[in-house]
Amino acid sequence: MDRKIGFIGCGNMGKAILGGLINSGKVAASQIWVYTPSADKVTALHQQWGINAAESAEEVAVQADIIFAAVKPNIILQVLSNINSSLNKDAVLVSVAAGVTLDQLATAVGHDRKIIRAMPNTPSLVNMGMTSVTSNALITEEDLQDVLEIFRSFGEAEVVSEAMIHPVVGVSGSSPAYVFMFIEAMADAAVLGGMPRAQAYRFAAQAVMGSAKMVLETGQHPGALKDMVCSPGGTTIEAVKVLEEKGFRSAVIEAIQQCMEKSKALSKS
Numbered sequence: 001m002d003r004k005i006g007f008i009g010c011g012n013m014g015k016a017i018l019g020g021l022i023n024s025g026k027v028a029a030s031q032i033w034v035y036t037p038s039a040d041k042v043t044a045l046h047q048q049w050g051i052n053a054a055e056s057a058e059e060v061a062v063q064a065d066i067i068f069a070a071v072k073p074n075i076i077l078q079v080l081s082n083i084n085s086s087l088n089k090d091a092v093l094v095s096v097a098a099g100v101t102l103d104q105l106a107t108a109v110g111h112d113r114k115i116i117r118a119m120p121n122t123p124s125l126v127n128m129g130m131t132s133v134t135s136n137a138l139i140t141e142e143d144l145q146d147v148l149e150i151f152r153s154f155g156e157a158e159v160v161s162e163a164m165i166h167p168v169v170g171v172s173g174s175s176p177a178y179v180f181m182f183i184e185a186m187a188d189a190a191v192l193g194g195m196p197r198a199q200a201y202r203f204a205a206q207a208v209m210g211s212a213k214m215v216l217e218t219g220q221h222p223g224a225l226k227d228m229v230c231s232p233g234g235t236t237i238e239a240v241k242v243l244e245e246k247g248f249r250s251a252v253i254e255a256i257q258q259c260m261e262k263s264k265a266l267s268k269s
């Protein structure tokens, strides 16, 4: 891709996208500009990846054709209104901020701007990201394909309507946190059973990854895949019984419902 890429804010999520993008080889580091307020962090990113260290958000706006705004939701509108006058006419602005709507973004940066609202997740860092993409009316097919290509260079990406972003946050943007908790808990149990901790993480994580791959690749219902593991009178069904007794599935559903409510509440504030 020959478009120049910018990052304003490059913390957990920005780094995941930046690392995924550079590792994919789709964009050379010399084509990327990054700004965060801590100069030492930009320098560290420059040393690690060879990207251009920008001295201000305005510099990123001037240089880049596609700009990722990866700052916290509570400051994004201010950050964008500050760079408004520095942006190129055709610049594509990609916000990853949870709960900040296309309309709010346009109010900050101008209703004549090309804007994409995306919801990625941190597994982007290891080329296994899942991202939703929602465009405003000014985004062309070429812009959309370029942004999809960027997100697909380190995982999967799908176009969704803006209303669908709340479930996306619940099931994908935030969900690595719950999956890590699940892996940690499984490993704790293995440690309880006598397994060394590092080995327990390897077994737990590989089991989660393999199970996810089975869902994606076999096309079978997760319940049917679960049934394949449960031998009659065997070990697995004992575990399944306890998980049902403890409300495992309803705990997950309620947690994600709460997450979606927060996403909706953020959009209103």
Ligand SMILES: NC(=O)C1=CN([C@@H]2O[C@H](COP(=O)(O)OP(=O)(O)OC[C@H]3O[C@@H](n4cnc5c(N)ncnc54)[C@H](OP(=O)(O)O)[C@@H]3O)[C@@H](O)[C@H]2O)C=CC1
Pocket: 008, 009, 010, 011, 012, 013, 014, 035, 036, 037, 038, 039, 041, 057, 070, 071, 072, 073, 075, 079, 096, 097, 098, 119, 120, 121, 122, 173, 174
């Ligand atoms: N973490 C996740 O899994 C996901 C996060 N998101 C969204 O990504 C966004 C960023 O989250 P996350 O990466 O976790 O947050 P972090 O706190 O890790 O990163 C925030 C970044 O913003 C920078 N920053 C702070 N103030 C400014 C400013 N005034 N101008 C420019 N940059 C600034 C910080 O720089 P410095 O360190 O120098 O202060 C840092 O690089 C949020 O809007 C969140 O909703 C979306 C999907 C998943």
Ligand SMILES: O=C(O)[C@@H]1CCC=N1
Pocket: 098, 169, 173, 174
């Ligand atoms: O917790 C958050 O608000 C962000 C959005 C999705 C993942 N992390």
